[in-house]
Amino acid sequence: MWHALVVRYFEKKKYTPVHAKIRAESEWLQLFIWNDRRMLNRPLESCPKCRGLIAPIHSRIGCNNGPCGSVFHSQCAGLTEEQLKLLETTINLSWRCDGCLGSNQNQNQSSLQLSKWLEQSLRQHEKRLEVLEQRSKLNDPGQQVPAILCPYLPNTISRKAISITVAFVLLTTLLGIILATTTNLFGKTLNKPDFDVIDNGTLVMLKVAEWGGRPPKTILDPLELPVHRVIISHTAAEGCESREICSNRTQVVQDFHMDSWGWDHVGYNFLVGGDGRVYEGRGWDRVGAHTKGYNRGSIGISFIGTFTAIRPAQRQLKACQLLIDKGVQLKMLAPDFRLYGHRQLSATESPGEELYKIIQTWPHWSHEI
Known part of the structure; x- marks a missing residue:
């Protein structure tokens, strides 16, 4: 059919019938080769609706139903231009012919079913696009899903x-x-605890009953006054910074001396706390038990704490100096008394390296025994 049309076309161009036939065959062959060489092996197709042949140059549309597989002219599909463009540009969107849709009654019904089919396919395609978009966002660290x-x-x-x-x-x-x-x-x-420390440069002394101590077991030996030696030591135990804790530390020392060693009273004449107070032991006029061989004729003053590596508080040092000055004023200490560290008169580390360094700078300290 197409061959005859081409021959007539060339006859109208005033070609002889033989030349027109040859030219038509040449043009027909070139048309197929120019369009697509693969079409040479494809059989001719006809549109099931208009019964016309579908040439390679014609716009076509195929039914997506597997058993059918019919090919139609695009204009015979009953679709608008927008629907045809949508089919061409949208992936996974397909079309089915009227026969596969089950409608052979009239064109309006088939168009309605076709529209429903396209709408359903479009919705499915949109759902697939949403899934793909979500997956792409999950894979993209810059997107927050x-x-x-x-x-x-x-x-x-x-x-x-x-x-x-x-x-x-x-x-x-x-x-x-x-x-x-x-x-x-x-x-x-x-x-x-009672952190009422004494920092005002005044001497505050607590009697034995005031710091919770026990009275002596017997009457203690009197001390010959005035005394010519002051011996500084430390308790080699924990320090204190309040009246409550310092009183407790003094009680512990007294219990140790009286219960463990069997002494009549706490061994020191006075104890000096880190709170800046002085805690009375045997006092100014009784013989102490602090330095063997030197108890008579000496006043033993012990700093509460351990001072081998740390320095005493300034208030503790000041309280001891005030106590010594008070002893001189009361004529309990001789004006020319000598000051010693416990280690100078006994085989001990007392009063600790740091405290010993300090008392060596005080007046009346002596290296002569």
């Missing part, structure tokens, strides 16, 4: 549940911190 907090609950409910849970945890933590802080402060308030 809202996480599904709980797959078993609606998104709004799961967000509320998570928010309530987080708020409850934060509130519980805050209450725990407040309770711990309050308890700690309350405990410190209840157990707060």
Whole structure:
């Protein structure tokens, strides 16, 4: 049919019948080769609707139903130009013929079914695009995709549940911190020691009964006055910085001397606390038990604490100096008394290296025994 049309075309161009036939065959062959060499092996197709041949140059559309596989002219598909463009530009969007849609009654019904089919296919395609877009966002670290907090609950409910849970945890933590802080402060308030230290340069002395000590077991030997030696030592125990704790430390020393060693009273004449107070032991006029061989004719003053590596507090040093000055004023100490460290008269590390360095700078310190 197409061959005859081409021959007539060339006859109208005033070609002889033989020349027209040859030219037509040449043009027909070139047309097929120019369009696509693969079409030479393809059989001729006809449109099931208009019964016309479908040439390679014609716009065509194929039924996507596998068993059918019919090919139609695009204009015979009953689609608008927009629908045809949509089919060409949209991936995975297909078309089916009227026969596959099951409608042979009339054109309006087939067009309606076709529109429904296209709409359904378009929705499925949009769903696939949404899935692909979500996957691409998950793979892209720059994109923030809202996480599904709980797959078993609606998104709004799961967000509320998570928010309530987080708020409850934060509130519980805050209450725990407040309770711990309050308890700690309350405990410190209840157990707060008396940090009423003496820093005003005055001598404060506590009698034995005032620091909770026991009276001596017997009457102690009197000391010949005035005394010509002052011997400085340390208790070699924990220090103190309040009246309460220093009193307790002095009680411990007294118990050790009286109960463990069997002495009649605490061995020192005086003890000096880190709170700046002086705690009376045997006093100015009784023989002490602090330095064997030198107890008679000496006043033993012991610093509460251990001072082999640390220095005493300034208030503790000042309290000892005030006590010595008071002894001179009371004529309990001779004006020319000598000051010694415990180590100078006994085989001991007392009063500790740091304290010993300090008393060597005081007046009346002597290296002569």
